[in-house]
Amino acid sequence: METIRAAVSHGVGEPLVIEQIQLSPPGDNQLRIQIEAVAICHSDITFIDGGWDCPFPAVFGHEAVGRVTVAGPGTKTPVGTRVLVTLIRSCGTCPTCSSGDRVHCEDPRDHMNGVIQTMEGQPIFHAMNCAAFAEAVVVHESQTAPIPESISVAGAATMACGGITGIGSAVNTAKVRPGETVVVIGAGGVGLNAIQGAYIAGAARIVAVDMVESKLDDAQAFGATDGILASGPSPWRRLRRIAPRGADVVLVTVGAPVAYDTAPKYLGVGGRIAVVGMPHQDATATYSPMNFGYAGHQMLGSLMGDTVLSRDIPWMVDLHGQGRLKVEEMVSKTWSLEQINEAIADTRTGAARRNVILL
Numbered sequence: 471m472e473t474i475r476a477a478v479s480h481g482v483g484e485p486l487v488i489e490q491i492q493l494s495p496p497g498d499n500q501l502r503i504q505i506e507a508v509a510i511c512h513s514d515i516t517f518i519d520g521g522w523d524c525p526f527p528a529v530f531g532h533e534a535v536g537r538v539t540v541a542g543p544g545t546k547t548p549v550g551t552r553v554l555v556t557l558i559r560s561c562g563t564c565p566t567c568s569s570g571d572r573v574h575c576e577d578p579r580d581h582m583n584g585v586i587q588t589m590e591g592q593p594i595f596h597a598m599n600c601a602a603f604a605e606a607v608v609v610h611e612s613q614t615a616p617i618p619e620s621i622s623v624a625g626a627a628t629m630a631c632g633g634i635t636g637i638g639s640a641v642n643t644a645k646v647r648p649g650e651t652v653v654v655i656g657a658g659g660v661g662l663n664a665i666q667g668a669y670i671a672g673a674a675r676i677v678a679v680d681m682v683e684s685k686l687d688d689a690q691a692f693g694a695t696d697g698i699l700a701s702g703p704s705p706w707r708r709l710r711r712i713a714p715r716g717a718d719v720v721l722v723t724v725g726a727p728v729a730y731d732t733a734p735k736y737l738g739v740g741g742r743i744a745v746v747g748m749p750h751q752d753a754t755a756t757y758s759p760m761n762f763g764y765a766g767h768q769m770l771g772s773l774m775g776d777t778v779l780s781r782d783i784p785w786m787v788d789l790h791g792q793g794r795l796k797v798e799e800m801v802s803k804t805w806s807l808e809q810i811n812e813a814i815a816d817t818r819t820g821a822a823r824r825n826v827i828l829l
């Protein structure tokens with residue numbers, strides 16, 4: 471056990487407290503990583519606000535970059551490697567992993583008797599397999615991917631959740647084809663990456679939908695061809711002026727239930743919706759099931775963009791190097807660990823692309 475500093479949550483809605491906790495050395499197939507940057511994701515805030523049940527105390531944070539300092543038995547990543555740290559943990563051998571689906575690994579894990587505990591030896595909830603609001607983490611090697619120095623530390627952190635979730639929702643989940651019309655609801659950190667994903671996949675029209683005018687301007691800088699302000703009446707009707715057949719794909723990148731109520735209204739015949747944003751656990755949506763049968767609509771779940779890290783990170787890094795993928799542009803502002811509550815408050819406003827804590 472070693473002592474590190476972490477931002478610990480002690481209860482729903484309470485501010486995080488920077489304090490010392492204990493971190494175990496890496497076991498089989500685990501790496502110890504010194505965290506250099508961790509971004510704040512709306513999923514962290516959903517847990518902090520009680521939108522998803524979890525025990526406390528807890529350490530959140532799952533969108534990070536750092537350097538391997540200790541490699542546990544059975545790992546292949548050399549000490550010193552700069553890596554992304556994400557929540558996607560895959561054993562590689564369960565039926566789900568074996569089928570190529572790495573985000574839904576069924577290997578059981580114990581988040582309360584994991585690698586972190588209080589200085590008194592009491593359990594701390596190891597949130598999302600990461601607990602990266604901390605100076606260091608111990609994670610399964612499958613949760614990491616090498617990331618070159620050519621990507622800034624803050625930018626690289628944003629790839630670990632917002633980047634892969636958005637890009638992957640278009641490329642992996644919805645499998646956008648050249649010429650398709652793609653509607654992206656929400657032009658925040660995940661939405662802008664979904665727009666980039668649709669652009670990379672060759673969508674003919676990429677229509678951003680948001681409640682805030684300035685975010686529609688942002689969306690165009692990331693590849694959107696059109697914008698629809700959702701604050702007006704029946705915004706889906708305006709899509710028919712841009713794409714008379716309606717959308718082939720709607721990527722819902724926000725957690726607000728109303729976005730799920732309205733998503734099917736944008737669809738054309740045979741269209742598909744990807745559920746990308748993560749609503750609170752008690753949220754429900756309402757839509758006409760008849761249309762799904764009659765018009766051949768589909769609804770697809772998209773967890774972490776159905777990313778396979780070893781397959782997807784290398785091409786994303788390559789596109790970034792060619793100037794074809796925006797990464798650094800995702801960072802709104804950087805903060806110190808001591809400022810984490812301010813950074814969370816700023817993220818809650820919805821104005822930020824990504825706030826990143828630098829350690």
Ligand SMILES: [Zn+2]
Nearest residue numbers: 511513631632
């Ligand atoms: Zn996230």
Ligand SMILES: [Zn+2]
Nearest residue numbers: 561564567575
């Ligand atoms: Zn598995």
